[in-house]
Amino acid sequence: MKRVGVLALQGAVREHLQSIEACGAEAMAVKWPKDLEGLDALVLPGGESTTMRRLIDRYGMMEPLREFARMDKPMFGTCAGLILMAGTVVGYEEPHLGIMDVTVERNSFGRQIDSFEADLTIKGIEGTFEAVFIRAPHIVSAGASAEVLCEHNGKIVMARSGQFLGCSFHPELTDDHRIMAYFLRMIPSRTGVVLPN
Numbered sequence: 001m002k003r004v005g006v007l008a009l010q011g012a013v014r015e016h017l018q019s020i021e022a023c024g025a026e027a028m029a030v031k032w033p034k035d036l037e038g039l040d041a042l043v044l045p046g047g048e049s050t051t052m053r054r055l056i057d058r059y060g061m062m063e064p065l066r067e068f069a070r071m072d073k074p075m076f077g078t079c080a081g082l083i084l085m086a087g088t089v090v091g092y093e094e095p096h097l098g099i100m101d102v103t104v105e106r107n108s109f110g111r112q113i114d115s116f117e118a119d120l121t122i123k124g125i126e127g128t129f130e131a132v133f134i135r136a137p138h139i140v141s142a143g144a145s146a147e148v149l150c151e152h153n154g155k156i157v158m159a160r161s162g163q164f165l166g167c168s169f170h171p172e173l174t175d176d177h178r179i180m181a182y183f184l185r186m187i188p189s190r191t192g193v194v195l196p197n
Contacts, residue, residue, distance in 0.1 A: 001026045002025040002026065002041070003026045003028060004028070004039065004042070004184065005027075005028045005041070005043065006020070006027065006028070006029060006030060006043045007042065007043065007044050007052075007056075008031050009031065009055040009056065010047040011046050011047020011048070012045045012078075012170060012173065015045075015173060016172045017029065018172075019171070019172050020180060020184070022177045022180070023181045023184050031059065032059060032060075032061075033059075033061060033064035036064055036065075039068075039073070040074075040187045041074040041186070041187050042074075043075075043077075043078070043183075044075065044078070044080075044082075045078055045172070046078045046081060046170050047080045047081075048080060049080040049106065052081075053096050056096075062096075062097070065097055066097060066099070069099045073163065074163040074187055075164050076164075076165045076166070076183045077164075077165070077166040077167075078166075078167055078169070078171060079134065079135075079168060080137075081166070082100075082104060083104050083137050084097050085098075085099050085164060085166055086100055086102050086103065086166070087102060087103065087143065088104070089103075089104050089105075090103065100146070100159075100164040101142065101143030101146040102139045102140075102141065102143060102159055102161060104137045104138070104139055104140065104166075107135050107137065115134045115135070117131065117132050117133070118130075118131055118152055119131075120152060120158075120169075121150065122149055122150040123147075123149045124182060125182060129171070129176060129179065130176065131157075131167075131169035131170070132173045133157075133169045133170075134169075134170060136157070136168040138155040138156060138157055139155075139156035139157065139158075139168070140156075141156075143161070145161050146159050146160065146161040147159060147161070150167070155168075157169060163186060165182075165183050165186065
């Protein structure tokens with residue numbers, strides 16, 4: 001069984017853990033560097049990126065997270081997680097993890113009160129996906145190694161860069177687990193288990 005961690009410092013941790021388990025993988029909460037050991041992949045959840053960065057520094061997680069990325073293990077960032085993974089963040093001199101070949105702008109779709117849902121067409125996922133946007137960022141540009149998977153109203157809201165996947169919205173806040181299943185299929189198979197579409 002594939003073991004997938006969720007960075008559990010702040011944000012929608014429980015919902016991601018439930019989504020991973022719904023897709024047939026083992027879900028683990030990650031709070032300390034030692035919790036990364038033995039994981040096949042990692043999810044960086046939505047939340048508040050500035051708060052998450054402060055907690056990453058406090059718990060000594062920054063370098064262990066970068067080392068995890070260097071091991072070619074898949075990582076998936078949703079909303080604030082996407083901001084943490086982006087190679088460039090508009091208005092910031094330095095990125096956070098800086099591992100994904102995209103430029104991201106924070107709070108692109110307004111404040112909390114401006115939250116909305118939208119039906120998206122996502123490359124690699126059959127049918128439409130009802131996505132929840134909450135103070136969402138968007139991907140301003142995708143670099144040469146990044147593939148745009150989805151746009152909404154002319155803004156890139158999901159992309160893949162090698163083993164890194166990022167989206168602006170919150171797939172974990174729905175009962176539709178197809179995006180998580182897509183991410184889990186990015187993990188090199190050790191067991192021959194076929195994940196559902």
